[in-house]
Amino acid sequence: MSKIILHIDLNTFFVRCEELVNPLLIGKPVIIGHSGRGGIVSTCSYEARKYGVHSGQPTFKALELCPNAIVIHGHYDLYSKKSKEFFNFVKKYSPIIEKASIDECYVDMTSQLSKVKDVVKYLEDFQQNLLKTVGLKCSIGVAPTKFLAKMASDMKKPMGITIIRRKDVRKILDPLPISSFYGIGKKTAPRLEAIGIKTIGDLAKLINSDDPIIKQEFGKFYYVIKDWINGYGSDEVDVEPWDPKSIGHSTTFIRDSSDLDEIKDYLRELSKEVSEEAKAKNKIGFNVQIVLKTNEFKNITRSTKLSKPTNDFETIFNEAQILLEKNLNGQEIRLCGVTLQNLIYADDYVEQLSIFDNYDNEERNATKDLIRELNRRMKKDTFMRASDVLKEKHHGH
DNA sequence: TCTGGGGTCCTAGGACCC
DNA sequence: TCTGGGGTCCTAGGACCC
Numbered sequence: 001m002s003k004i005i006l007h008i009d010l011n012t013f014f015v016r017c018e019e020l021v022n023p024l025l026i027g028k029p030v031i032i033g034h035s036g037r038g039g040i041v042s043t044c045s046y047e048a049r050k051y052g053v054h055s056g057q058p059t060f061k062a063l064e065l066c067p068n069a070i071v072i073h074g075h076y077d078l079y080s081k082k083s084k085e086f087f088n089f090v091k092k093y094s095p096i097i098e099k100a101s102i103d104e105c106y107v108d109m110t111s112q113l114s115k116v117k118d119v120v121k122y123l124e125d126f127q128q129n130l131l132k133t134v135g136l137k138c139s140i141g142v143a144p145t146k147f148l149a150k151m152a153s154d155m156k157k158p159m160g161i162t163i164i165r166r167k168d169v170r171k172i173l174d175p176l177p178i179s180s181f182y183g184i185g186k187k188t189a190p191r192l193e194a195i196g197i198k199t200i201g202d203l204a205k206l207i208n209s210d211d212p213i214i215k216q217e218f219g220k221f222y223y224v225i226k227d228w229i230n231g232y233g234s235d236e237v238d239v240e241p242w243d244p245k246s247i248g249h250s251t252t253f254i255r256d257s258s259d260l261d262e263i264k265d266y267l268r269e270l271s272k273e274v275s276e277e278a279k280a281k282n283k284i285g286f287n288v289q290i291v292l293k294t295n296e297f298k299n300i301t302r303s304t305k306l307s308k309p310t311n312d313f314e315t316i317f318n319e320a321q322i323l324l325e326k327n328l329n330g331q332e333i334r335l336c337g338v339t340l341q342n343l344i345y346a347d348d349y350v351e352q353l354s355i356f357d358n359y360d361n362e363e364r365n366a367t368k369d370l371i372r373e374l375n376r377r378m379k380k381d382t383f384m385r386a387s388d389v390l391k392e393k394h395h396g397h
Numbered sequence: 398t399c400t401g402g403g404g405t406c407c408t409a410g411g412a413c414c415c
Numbered sequence: 416t417c418t419g420g421g422g423t424c425c426t427a428g429g430a431c432c433c
Binding site for chain 1: 424425426427428429430431432433
Binding site: 033034036037038039040042056057058059060061101219220221244245246247248249250251252297335337339 | 398399400401402403404405407408
């Protein structure tokens, strides 16, 4: 039996948080984003969208389109607090909830909704209740898989409810532009369009005829997409709390720089932030990575694997510095970043000690030699047996 | 005043070991 | 001397998402 999966997406979440603090913003064109160098629109109110403002747009451009817009720099503590309230609200309906980002989640509501006669009415009550108690608006997608639920929640905004049943998959998905497919972004979409795939329906036709060109295009993702597009694929809502695998910070300079000391100063501050955040989260990482973005928008990433995981500021900064010195060749750089990768909980590290760490060097080498010798013998053994088999076979005939 | 900052996952090539 | 084929680990780059 198929499950009933919800994807709940908060409408203009950051803007809504600001409106709750300052109701005078309601009904006005509001932009959340940076206004400094290279500042872009993070998100904006529907009033601003009417003027052609959209997320990702440079803020100065947005202000050209909509000079009256009110630009607000993000208050991320506020958003994070409201986000928690949202997830706690949803948990009252179902404990099977997966946070997909700060403002969206998947919920398995199979047991709750299979008994409900009027699902739309039930979800309308949910929306009104969320608005009344937490102050947030949401769109909801309902479907048998996570992918379809995600596609569905995107179809009506704000405060929309969209249900996609498996039998209606072709009818609902096929007319949509290929770029609206979750997982097909601004690189893949134009490539597909160039070979005549403009809609999800076009893609479905080729995928279901096992077109080799499409198979090649998607690689490992091909079979996932084939399921998704036909209404199958994952319906497993992962309740594991989000556990970061990396912690990083980056910043765009006031002006481009190729000066080693200047960039080092940035790396020092960023390393400090990374170290503090990792410590706060009780995480240590095995790798330190730096990223340099050139004035031509080329990213250069370099990383080092540490002999043991850390969240120590000095260690992180030192590695970052070495990487910078080795890789800064006079290019003009506009952004730099530091990331601590392959994180584990600091408390878990003891258990992950290598068996060799309890030995001194001599013992260690002896053990390694022994292992090598055993491997050699095993290989020889296998080889001998194989030749015996061949011999036997020969004699048998 | 062209293009942020936070992430995840996948791929591909080279090193290294057996 | 010639030169295999697995496998794993590491690094760099890139696509994608919010």
